[in-house]
Amino acid sequence: MLLPLLILLPIGFAATNIYRTASADPGPMILAAIYIVMMLSAHFVLVASGNRGDPLLLPLVAAIGGVGLVMLNRLAPDLGTTSAFGLNMNVAETQLLWFAVGLLAMLTVAIGLRDDRFLRHYKYTWALAGIALLIFTFLFGTEVNGARLWIYLGPIGFQPTEFIKIVLVLFIAGYLAEHRALLRDASLRLGPIRVPPLPYLLPMLAIFVLVMLVVVVSKDLGTALLFFGIFLIMLFVATGRRSYVLIGLLLFLAGSFVASRLFEHVARRVDAWLDPFADPSGAGYQTVQALYAFGRGGLFGEGLGQSLLPTAGGRFFGVETDFIFAVIAEELGVIGACGLLALTMALVFRGLRVGILARDDFSAMLAVGLTVSLGLQTLIITAGIVKLIPLTGITFPFVSYGGSSLLASFIIVGLLLAISHRSAVADEREGRGP
Amino acid sequence: MTGEILRILLLVLQLAFLGLLYLILLAFVRSLLRDLRSAERAQLASQAGIGRLNVLESPDDEPPAGRAIALGPINSLGRNVNNTVFIDDDFVSAHPAMLTFRGRSWFVEDQGSTNGTYVNGHRIDRPVALSFGDELTIGRVRMRLER
Numbered sequence: 001m002l003l004p005l006l007i008l009l010p011i012g013f014a015a016t017n018i019y020r021t022a023s024a025d026p027g028p029m030i031l032a033a034i035y036i037v038m039m040l041s042a043h044f045v046l047v048a049s050g051n052r053g054d055p056l057l058l059p060l061v062a063a064i065g066g067v068g069l070v071m072l073n074r075l076a077p078d079l080g081t082t083s084a085f086g087l088n089m090n091v092a093e094t095q096l097l098w099f100a101v102g103l104l105a106m107l108t109v110a111i112g113l114r115d116d117r118f119l120r121h122y123k124y125t126w127a128l129a130g131i132a133l134l135i136f137t138f139l140f141g142t143e144v145n146g147a148r149l150w151i152y153l154g155p156i157g158f159q160p161t162e163f164i165k166i167v168l169v170l171f172i173a174g175y176l177a178e179h180r181a182l183l184r185d186a187s188l189r190l191g192p193i194r195v196p197p198l199p200y201l202l203p204m205l206a207i208f209v210l211v212m213l214v215v216v217v218s219k220d221l222g223t224a225l226l227f228f229g230i231f232l233i234m235l236f237v238a239t240g241r242r243s244y245v246l247i248g249l250l251l252f253l254a255g256s257f258v259a260s261r262l263f264e265h266v267a268r269r270v271d272a273w274l275d276p277f278a279d280p281s282g283a284g285y286q287t288v289q290a291l292y293a294f295g296r297g298g299l300f301g302e303g304l305g306q307s308l309l310p311t312a313g314g315r316f317f318g319v320e321t322d323f324i325f326a327v328i329a330e331e332l333g334v335i336g337a338c339g340l341l342a343l344t345m346a347l348v349f350r351g352l353r354v355g356i357l358a359r360d361d362f363s364a365m366l367a368v369g370l371t372v373s374l375g376l377q378t379l380i381i382t383a384g385i386v387k388l389i390p391l392t393g394i395t396f397p398f399v400s401y402g403g404s405s406l407l408a409s410f411i412i413v414g415l416l417l418a419i420s421h422r423s424a425v426a427d428e429r430e431g432r433g434p
Numbered sequence: 435m436t437g438e439i440l441r442i443l444l445l446v447l448q449l450a451f452l453g454l455l456y457l458i459l460l461a462f463v464r465s466l467l468r469d470l471r472s473a474e475r476a477q478l479a480s481q482a483g484i485g486r487l488n489v490l491e492s493p494d495d496e497p498p499a500g501r502a503i504a505l506g507p508i509n510s511l512g513r514n515v516n517n518t519v520f521i522d523d524d525f526v527s528a529h530p531a532m533l534t535f536r537g538r539s540w541f542v543e544d545q546g547s548t549n550g551t552y553v554n555g556h557r558i559d560r561p562v563a564l565s566f567g568d569e570l571t572i573g574r575v576r577m578r579l580e581r
Contacts, residue, residue: 001461008454015447022440056465063458120567180565303448332452339455346462353469359488359580360567426488426580429500 001059002043005036005066012070012304019305020077031092035069035099042103046417049111052424053417054354058106060347061398061413067340068399069095070304071328075320078310091320091401098403102410109414110421120362123174130167131210133160161223162395162408166415168211168227169234169369176238177362219265222380222392228252229376234369238361273390289316290323290385293330301333320401322393325385340399341382348375354420357427363419370412484535485566487519491576496522502580509533511572512547525549525573533570540564540579549573 009032017027039062046058069092076090089097113119119126137160142150151158208231212224232248259266268283276284276291293309296302307330310319319327329337351371358364374397381400384391395405487503497503497520509518514528530547533540543561544551552571553562564570570577 001465004454004458004461008451008458011447011451011454015444015451018440018447019444022437024440024443056462060462063462067455177565177567300452301448303444304451332448332455336452336455339452339459342459343462346459346466349466360578361565362567364566426502429502 001056002036002040002062005039005062008063009036009066009070012067013073015304016070016074017305019303031069031073031096034096035066038096038100038103039065042107045107046110049107051110051417051421052428053110053419053421054350056350057347057413057416057420060343060350061410064340064343064347065099065398067328067336067343068324068396069099071324071331071399072320072401074305074331075310075324075327079320094403095401095406098406101403102406105407106410106414106417109411110417113415113418116363116366116418116422119170119366120174120177123171126167126174127171130164130171133167134164134211136160159402159404161220162404164211165223165226165230165373166370166408166411169230169366169373172208172231172234173362173365173369176234176365177360180238180361219263220393221266221269221390222384222394225380225392226373226376226394229380230369230373233372233376234365237355237368238365269390269392273387276387286316286318286323287385287387287391290326291387293326294334294386297330297333297337299333299335301329301331301336304331307331318393321395322381322400323385324400325382325396328399341378344375344378344397348372351375351416354416354423357423358419359423359426363422367416367419370415374409374412485540486580487533487570487577488580489575489577490569491574492521492523493574494523496520497575503577505533505535507535521572521575523573523575526575530572531570533564540566542570547572 010026010029013029013032014026018024021027039058043058046053072095073092076092079091081088081090137151140151141160151160208227211227228248232245235248236242236245256266260270261267272279272283272287276287278284280288289309293307296308307319307327309316309323309327309330316323318324325337325340328340332339348371351367351374355364355367355371358367377394377397380389380392381394381396383389384394395402397405397409484507485505487505489497489499489501489503492499503519506518509532510529511517511519511521511531511533512529513521513523513526517529519533527545527547527549529545530549531545531551532543534543535541541561541563542551542553542558544558549572550557552558552569553564554569555571564579566579566581568579570579
């Protein structure tokens with residue numbers, strides 16, 4: 001499964017360099033080589049350690065990340081370098097470093113997590129740690145593009161919300177697994193509406209509202225949407241009740257409406273979404289440029305290295321992070337963009353399968369929540385770029401440049417591998433085929 | 435002239451890149467479909483059970499630790515050999531507990547045993563709904579309810 005990457009990455013790197021230098025020189029391949037070697041060795045370490053987890057997860061991640069690395073390598077000359085620890089590195093080199101860190105974290109989680117009991121039993125501790133981290137970010141974080149998301153420790157900045165996402169899923173999974181039967185079967189009737197038993201829902205709602213409050217106050221709307229979506233889907237999977245989802249969606253719509261009236265920055269986002277062309281060089285600039293990029297890309301794309309976005313007067317920001325999907329659509333066309341989305345879909349499919357095959361409620365809920373977080377994140381950012389929903393800043397998992405996002409996504413894959421390993425071992429013990 | 439060649443070369447590379455991307459996708463989709471079909475067959479072949487008890491700890495080795503006991507809708511647990519789940523442990527009464535599947539949930543009820551029935555370490559005094567993954571302790575035998 002990993003072998004086609006051996007050709008895909010060099011082709012991408014070569015096309016980029018040939019266009020840039022206008023000569024038939026394929027350019028240096030060292031980054032592509034390192035990436036492939038890293039993925040292959042991670043795969044072999046997994047196999048050698050006896051991990052019987054889902055064998056398609058890592059190859060899928062490698063394919064998605066490979067497209068991302070080709071794009072970052074193409075964007076690197078336009079973005080300049082950052083220096084850390086006395087090393088000058090461009091975005092592709094930095095990302096490759098984070099790939100290494102992420103893979104190590106994934107292997108540690110996948111191989112080291114033999115028993116999930118400590119994840120399950122300390123759910124309130126996890127929730128508190130997450131909230132503490134959120135409040136810390138809110139108080140001491142650095143504001144970038146109107147959202148307070150970053151904590152800087154010396155030269156390294158990180159986005160705590162990426163890790164809070166995982167912790168939140170851990171908490172919800174632990175809580176739902178413990179109280180699932182009660183939430184599902186017991187209910188109060190208020191006229192025709194079945195209301196969930198409040199005492200059991202209340203602790204979860206309280207922590208959830210607290211998280212949402214801090215996220216909304218720190219103006220990070222994409223993350224708020226992501227957390228809310230994860231919460232609703234996990235609740236639905238645990239109880240099988242459509243009414244919860246319906247009530248949740250209505251609440252969310254009402255909340256968004258109130259927010260767009262109350263907060264100026266939300267109102268600006270919504271206006272820029274409804275009619276970006278009203279102010280094409282101001283509030284609507286990013287959306288309009290992204291839409292033009294899709295138009296220029298057409299079906300097959302302009303070609304690698306030929307996007308106008310990174311150099312468009314130097315005003316367009318986020319080509320390597322939030323808007324990388326617009327660059328991909330411009331250079332690889334709708335076909336390339338859809339291919340990337342289909343790969344992500346396959347990853348989500350495999351993740352949900354891990355949840356279906358899990359032997360206990362906690363593992364199942366955890367797998368579903370983590371998978372949904374990856375899928376929803378992709379959905380929110382791509383839908384935002386194509387003007388399907390209001391644009392909110394969030395990363396494209398495994399594609400966007402960013403250490404925190406990459407590390408968190410790899411930890412998620414590590415957890416999925418650990419869960420599927422346990423169910424595979426249990427199946428084998430009982431002589432049931434995979 | 436060289437510009438023309440380069441343009442063609444770039445076009446070829448572009449198409450090769452996209453083609454390869456879809457080849458990778460196709461490979462994944464094929465193995466996903468294969469997996470779905472085999473899962474379908476497996477489900478047809480075996481009637482999916484409603485649950486099983488996985489024995490985690492059993493000092494007297496009856497039932498042996500590590501065994502998974504398939505459950506019917508109504509199960510009695512205890513030291514009497516006529517129980518559906520026979521537990522040979524000195525600390526277990528003859529008929530200490532009933533484990534039943536009602537509606538969509540598992541319930542466990544203590545039948546007035548001396549040493550009690552524990553769910554996740556808490557002694558129960560009324561029928562309790564169980565989730566998959568909950569631990570059931572009767573006497574010195576520790577079991578986990580699984581799908």
